[in-house]
Amino acid sequence: MFHKSFIRRQLTRSRQQTVVFVLCVVLSMVTLIALDSFSRSVNESMLMDARTLHAGDIIIHSHYDFSPTLDDAVGSLVKQGLIQAARVYDLYSVVRTAGDKDSLLVDLKIVEPGYPFYGAVELKSQRPLEKVLTQGNIIVEQGVLDRLHLQAGDTLNVGEATLMIADVVLHEPDRPVNFFSLGPRVFVSSRDLEALNLVQKGSRVDHLYLLKVQDPGNVDRLAAELRDVATPDRERVDTYRTAGSRIKRFFDNFLFFLDLIAIFTLLLAGIGIQSAVTAFLQEKEKTVAIMKAVGATNRFITLQFIVVLCLLGLAGTVLGVLLGFFLQNFLPFVFQGLLPQNIRTGISGWAVLKGFFLGVFAVAIFTSLPLYRLRDLKPAVIFRKEETGNRRGLPFYLTVLGVVLVFAAMILWQLRDVRIGLYFISGVGVLIALATLLSEAVLLSIRKRKIKSLPLRQAFKGLFRPRNATKAVIVTLTASLSVIFSITLLDKNLDANFIQSYPEDAPNVFFLDIQTSQLEAFSRELGIQAEYYPVVRGRIRSINGEPVDVAREWQRRGDNLAREFNLTYRDYLLKDEALLQGESLFRTGVEGVQVSVLDTFAEANGIKMGDRIAFNIQGVPLDTTVVSIRTRTKEFIQPFFYFVFQEKVLKAAPQTVFTAVRLPPREISAIQNRMVASFPNVSVIDLTETVQVFARILGKLSGITRFFTLFSIIAGVLILVSSVLATRFVRTQETVYFKILGARRSFILKVLTLENGILGLLSALIALLLSQAGSWTISRWIFDIAYHPFPLWSLLMIFSTLALVVAVGLVSSISILRQKPVIFLREQTEE
Template sequence: MVNARFLLRQVTGAKRQCTVFVLCVALSMITLVSLGSFRESVESSLLRDAQSLHSADIIIKSHSPVPPNLERERAVLKDRREIRSARYWEFYSVVQKPSADASLLCNIKVVEPGYPFYGTVRLASGRPFEKVLSPGSLVVEQALLDRLQLKIGDPLRIGNAVLTVKDVVVQEPDRPVNFFALGPRVFVAAADRDALALIGKGSRIEHVTLVKVTDPPRLEQVASELRAATDNDGRVRVETYKNAGSRVKRFFDNLLFFLNLSGIFTLLLSGFGIQSTLFALLKEQERTIAVMKALGARSRFIIGHFLGLTLILGLFGTVAGLAGSFALQRYLPALFSGLIPAQVTLQVSTSAIFQGMAIGLLVVLLFTALPLYRLKEVKPKAIFGKEETAALWNRSTWIIASLGALFFLSMVLIRLRDLKTGLYFMLSLVSLILISYLLAWVTLHFLKRKQPKNLALRQALKGLFRPHNASLSIMVTLSAAFAVIFAINLVEKNLDATFIESFPPGAPNVFFIDIQPGQREAFGRMIGPGASFYPIIKGNVTAVNEIPLDQAQERKSRGDNLAREMNLTYREYLLPDERIESGETLFRKDWTEPQVSVLDTVVKMHDMKVGDRVSFRVQGLPITARVSSVRTRTSSGFSPFFYFVFQESVLSQAPQTFFAAVRVDKAGISALQNRVVSAFPNVSVIDLTETVTVFGRIMQRLSSIVSFFTSFSVIAGVLIIISSVFATRYARIQEAVYFTILGARRAFVLKVFAAENLVLGLVSGVIALLISQLGSLIICRKGLDMTYVPYLGESLLLLLATTLLVMFVGLAVALPILYQKPVAFLREQSEE
């Protein structure tokens, strides 16, 4: 039975170590419970409000008018009163003041009566949406009124129609996260659709039909009947609210994916902190343990007592972590402001608490197993200060390490819910730690041989190798943690430079979409020389080498996929920023069958090579083309590019629109947009200078969120530094006393300790910088397909900051040692 007096004596005798232990447990609990609660809050909200998020029971989506068979089936079900339905058409278009002196790209939504079936479109006036949106009227976002300097009751031109602004939309159920939009929302009544003259053949329109089932139990049956009527047209998707994907769900899936990666990494580092702190605590109790063994206590008895101590400290850490999680919930809404749906309430969930407590207990048991097991190796002769160096890796160490690896693999699979991704993450994590370990070991091996002339520095280097010093583990932990944070900063810098800060000289910064074939010549005269035109034909990939594409599997991809409708084009030349990566030329002259050139991005989505055959459905007609070449881009950014490029003879007669790109001085963009909208109302103008501003805000917010959660890993690293100082406290006191006896002043001892921590921080930072540069290079070039800049100036500033952090933390913890009086220490030694 565990002796309560014994436990109390251990806690009061090692307050600092116990405090650090509790903080490590609390840190792991905060990470687990906060991320778990956030995930459950979002997922439960999306599940609970799934019908509202989609505004219907069944959602039919297509980028072209739905097939006649599907329309007939919908009409039949509607006549039988099995369903109610309402359509809407969503697209981007430029709206303009009637005076033609101001215009703005907006997200237009033309809706039929009945929309939405679930949820409510809230208006600033509080009036019912269906009463306000009548023929001839508009409902707009406040941002539109502000930017065009309009007010309620003013007219606004959209396409060929002039309509009146009647109210302001505050919230719509199926658009809970609005930062994806390139412009403010504008609602138009379906009765005015034809008057707009904006929906033409080949236009970039999302056709959506919302269906409400009158008999809910027949939901799946009705959905199946509608799917059967699509005639397997890959352009049409029929989904229920239960399985329909949404932009907001995909966004949070990806965000939670990266936050979970960060959380698992922090959990691992917290575990190392727990282990290091317990080693420090047990090291201070080594003579007590030796006395107990000399008096006949068995190892099992001693291990049981200290296990009780760790469980009690773990309980305190758990309580502190839960308190921190509740406190953090007040900050998370501000952190995620603008990124979470309004109906999501962030709160600590009961299941996340119990799950966090269970995982926290397992982490404590796993990471305290080795220090507790090593108590068997303490011999009674340790009473006299005789130490025996045990083998670092023995059978028990390997067993405990294997159990830890299995535990973290299980954690990864549970949190990420993807076996392949989980294995990749574990491999990356092991590689990160292994590389950090090897570089740190090589560096320490090099430093061990060095004998610098400066006495303080020489003593500092010797201090790195004092008994039970955790120099290697500190370097590995800090370099791994800092490498992740450095990489996040470097990738963010490269994203800013590529997509946000500026355009390459001469690159187009204004795009024009939905130019009809008959308008091309007149449009070209208006824009003038320098504009590049690209034909766009809608199509879907149906098979590769006669193997049908698994649409459902493709859509599970976190990135882009081949299941969506593609923008195909035709030309006989390479763009200035393209080169052939595989194949001889863009198209082969010795092949008579239809040919297609693919971008290397497509090869990453689906395995294909030169000579393979890819099948498409273009405007309902099947086309099979042979891959003639694989292209790659030599620059990144918002320059136009296409995944699939056909020969002109293959697609030139297909229904198409044109896309144009031109470089315009920023001051002249607004005037050009007004002229284009006045002459060609159907043409949408995308000002990329405005687009990148929106993109930049999103990137900064996401970066701050990821950095916030990643900073927990740095805190874990700092706790490991503190625990290392505690583990070597006796040796440090001994050194300080001997220095003093030999005539050294306190300033000299301070220099020794400062130099030791400076070396630790500098080496950890340099290793982190090397790993982060390599990792960022791979992420940017392979993952994001963009050029990479190392940003050496910013990298050196990060290195300086981390070095100073480690040095000051180490000094702050070691400072009390400097005030240890030699007489008291020597008297204590003589008494022992």
């Protein structure tokens, strides 16, 4: 059944084609395997040490001070010796140096003795935390010392207390990554809590109870008991196994996004596999025709090539798995700064299995079409030297449809999210369709043009060479470049809007947590006309009688309805607001509580005028009716609220106030120092500094994204190489004829350079057009920011593509350029 020597011959000859094929198989799986193993490692590192990640067995969280019932319940369990408990307060505050000369926004963590129950806070001095963090002492991150030019032993004003810097913190177990923090960490002992006077009613404080259960078997039971006494929607009781982690949630989302890019690469590599197999089988056409002429059946021939492709696919799969693990070990460097310190990468059996499955699957679906074409090959090919076109009948289109459907199913299986999977498939489909249509239109217009210059004309002719994968190369390169260009353009636009040229009229300093009792004095001290926004926290219970499914909402990838919302009250529209629906913000003569909803929230959640939204405002139920829908007329750096109530409804609720003002940048520091000296509980966020943090995060994330998108560019390059290999005979023939007719090497080089240059230029231009349109749409309609086309960056991206395609095209054509005319002619005569 198997012809071993035939199979061996096919494997050892046509080496270039087999190498490209194997590389495409490798590429199709390497990013998916690497990401799969990597996300497993991240998850395992976080879950395996989940106790350390949360620093306790049971974690109780609230944005408010704990209810007396819960406090009592915890106290009772402590008394019974069933648990140990430690209170933790986490809040942003501004600290000042002695004499209030300098100030800095820091992330304060006020902890009771006992914290952390699991893991350890590592200090520079290597001493234990409890020995250093005593009353009157603080421990700070190195950033505090660097930015305020202080050293251990100096004092710092925190709230209303003056405390001494006793040590520097290197690592804390329950904050494995501090990349996203707006300010450096400062640890304060709970014995100084009162002296600080920072934790007041309505302040933005994360209240935590960390509990260590003496008998691990009691964790779930005690958690359930405490859950029973906790205030619903306000106090969340979790065990270390069920507690969510922001960092884990971030990784889930980001790795999911990278998975989409990896699947995109798989698709492009699949096209590469198909292209390489086509080139490989085209070279075998004469052999196949001779076999058929001497009586070999289609079944026999197809079987031999299936074995050949399976062996090559296996080689690619093994190599892909190995490289996937190599890349996985390299990923911690790519993600540097974003990862927890304890991350351990390793080989996962499941990832290996999945890798093999993916490799075999990719080979099977993407080689089916070229193998199918082999059946149509007639023995008469032996006698023909010219190219024959491919007939495309119903079976061909059915095979294409089958390949598309199977691939779509694989994407859905990989993503495990049907909605996003379908969006992704549609998006990629639209992208490929647009790239195909545009390249088709451009190629058609080129074909009809009369070109005077001989090298240029010859280069254009080369694009339409029989069997040239011109369209496939342009479509693949266009699709991958569109993604990379879009990421770059969006990155640049976000940078331009928020980092480089911060809007001149936008507020640049936020004063948070102003107590209502301080409002008058604060306004006087600030001395600037400013809008003050009261903030009342509340949750949504139900919409139109449909209760919010908390568990499901927390699974959502975007904003979720179960979170706590900032509500406000006023009876007028802000300057940057306009009504979309409703004649006024609130109606007169309407019974019940009215609420005005922002259009973005309404659109995302299908809220209409007249809908009923039930809130829980710090334990008080409030049923409301939507009476107007607002929109914003300026960029989102202006403060905004999803829900606005009438003043009479919320005025009495526990609240804080914040304001956002525009200050001359040079005066920010002095005003910040002055204000926090007078109002130590007020947090000041200098947005000009905050945007630097966002710039760093944005830069890192787009860098990682670009790194993964580069693999799709490699797929495009491989398709280009396989296209050169597929047309090798015709290209060599042309080169030899040109030489015989007196063309110099420089002429042939010029033609090749121009041909590849046109290919690269067309791909880059179409990709730029698509990415400019896509980035403009996202900037205007999703980010709501002004759009800049970045012409210089666009040119740079075009030239980079041009250089890459020309270089790859020329390198893969070296052997063609070196071909001696007499040898080629002799081979042709001998045939």
